[in-house]
Amino acid sequence: MNVRRRLIPAAAITAVTALGLGTLTACSGDRAEAANTGRFDVVASFYPMAFLAERIGGDHVHVTSLTSPGQEPHDLEISPQQIASIQESDAVLYLKNLQPSVDDAVAQSPVKTKIDAASLTTLEEHGNEAGGHAAAHDTHQGEEAGAKDPHIWLDPVRYAQVAEGVGKAFEKADPKHAADYRKNTAALVTQLDELNTRFRTGLAHTKTKVFITTHAAFGYLAERYGLTEEAVNGLDPESEPSAARVKDLETMAKADGVSTVFYETLVSDKTAKTIAHDAGLRTDVLDPIEGITAKSRGKDYFSVQEANLKALQQALGAK
Numbered sequence: 001m002n003v004r005r006r007l008i009p010a011a012a013i014t015a016v017t018a019l020g021l022g023t024l025t026a027c028s029g030d031r032a033e034a035a036n037t038g039r040f041d042v043v044a045s046f047y048p049m050a051f052l053a054e055r056i057g058g059d060h061v062h063v064t065s066l067t068s069p070g071q072e073p074h075d076l077e078i079s080p081q082q083i084a085s086i087q088e089s090d091a092v093l094y095l096k097n098l099q100p101s102v103d104d105a106v107a108q109s110p111v112k113t114k115i116d117a118a119s120l121t122t123l124e125e126h127g128n129e130a131g132g133h134a135a136a137h138d139t140h141q142g143e144e145a146g147a148k149d150p151h152i153w154l155d156p157v158r159y160a161q162v163a164e165g166v167g168k169a170f171e172k173a174d175p176k177h178a179a180d181y182r183k184n185t186a187a188l189v190t191q192l193d194e195l196n197t198r199f200r201t202g203l204a205h206t207k208t209k210v211f212i213t214t215h216a217a218f219g220y221l222a223e224r225y226g227l228t229e230e231a232v233n234g235l236d237p238e239s240e241p242s243a244a245r246v247k248d249l250e251t252m253a254k255a256d257g258v259s260t261v262f263y264e265t266l267v268s269d270k271t272a273k274t275i276a277h278d279a280g281l282r283t284d285v286l287d288p289i290e291g292i293t294a295k296s297r298g299k300d301y302f303s304v305q306e307a308n309l310k311a312l313q314q315a316l317g318a319k
Contacts, residue, residue: 037062040174043086045094045102046073047291048153051082051301053093056167056184060177066102072266073098078105083183086111091173093166098150113173120165121158123148126219135257142304154288155220156199156305195305199225202309207317210256212249212281214263217288227316232261232271250279260315262286265295277295284311 037063044050046067053063066082067073073201079103086092086105095104106114126149132217152158169187171178203225211222216231231250232245254256260282269283276283287296287304297307312318 004070029037040170040177041089041206043082043089043092045092045099046076048159048289048301049093049095052117052159052163052166052188055188056163056170056181058180058184060174060180061170064094067099067291069291070266071291073290077101083109089121091169095150095152096228097148113169115166115169117162117166121152122159123150123152124220125149126216149216150220151217151288153301154218156196156222157224158220160189160196163188163192179220191302195302196224198306199309202204202313202318203227203316205319206313207319208257208259209316210252210258212253212258212261212270212275212284213286213313214261215267215288217264217290218286227312230258232275246275246278249275253279253281257317258315259317260284260311262311263316264288264290265293266290284315286311 018187040057040060042053042057042061042063042064044053044063046065047069048064050065053061057063062158067076067086076099083105086109089111092106092109092111093115094106095117096103096117132143152162163185167181174181174240199221209226210228210230211218212230212232214232216229216233218229221227222229230249232249258281259271261276261279262284263269264287265285266288272283275281285297285310287298289301289304292299296304298304
């Protein structure tokens with residue numbers, strides 16, 4: 001991912017520490033509030049991490065997210081109040097290399113339980129193209145080929161692996177509620193296994209295996225179900241495609257029977273609509289579930305994934 005690292009000065013961390021708990025109390029109602037709630041306080045970096053913490057922790061945890069609904073998580077710049085919330089929390093759950101400012105704050109924080117979701121499963125290198133037929137289109141690889149793809153939550157199998165790791169971390173950090181964490185984790189993993197089955201059977205027989213997205217977020221999902229994702233942009237959703245890349249996509253769309261250019265709710269759909277218009281294709285939403293907003297096709301991770309499955313089935317001509 002082509003992101004710029006903005007290191008948090010040590011002085012800022014010291015200043016936040018000096019403010020103490022009074023700052024957190026003053027921020028009552030703010031998304032930075034996390035500490036001293038009487039429960040196991042977890043700070044999550046963005047929605048997929050917060051969802052895991054809430055489902056696994058249940059009534060025993062108090063979860064706050066560093067990324068507000070509707071905010072593009074790749075662009076997050078952490079605030080002094082959020083630095084304080086991390087320092088005063090019981091645990092922080094994040095995905096390393098997705099949000100550099102969060103990585104810096106966590107690295108400099110004394111919080112005892114630091115849970116990096118990326119360490120709980122395997123990450124792969126994805127460029128503008130990923131999936132089951134990637135070898136057939138080597139010429140379409142973009143400049144970001146070789147970058148570690150962080151979008152592991154879109155693959156239900158990898159997300160279940162992360163859930164199991166988070167559950168174990170909660171058990172260790174808050175042992176008096178370990179039995180409940182274990183039960184909640186098992187229930188969540190079962191639900192993710194069922195989602196995986198619905199994707200596998202729902203996408204097993206399609207007219208085409210290729211789909212186009214504006215943001216290369218669906219590489220793991222594509223690989224899991226024998227599809228190929230061709231992305232307009234790379235792993236960074238704000239990057240701009242070259243004219244050659246756009247021409248390649250239009251040629252590939254005709255050759256592979258692609259009907260749809262997918263865009264997402266948190267990023268402009270201008271590029272998707274331009275390519276679709278020029279190539280005679282339709283557009284639709286494929287949600288990377290980086291946050292839930294009023295525009296989301298669902299109220300939580302599972303309902304949005306069900307909407308994603310239906311969108312893919314329609315675009316790929318599922319039988």
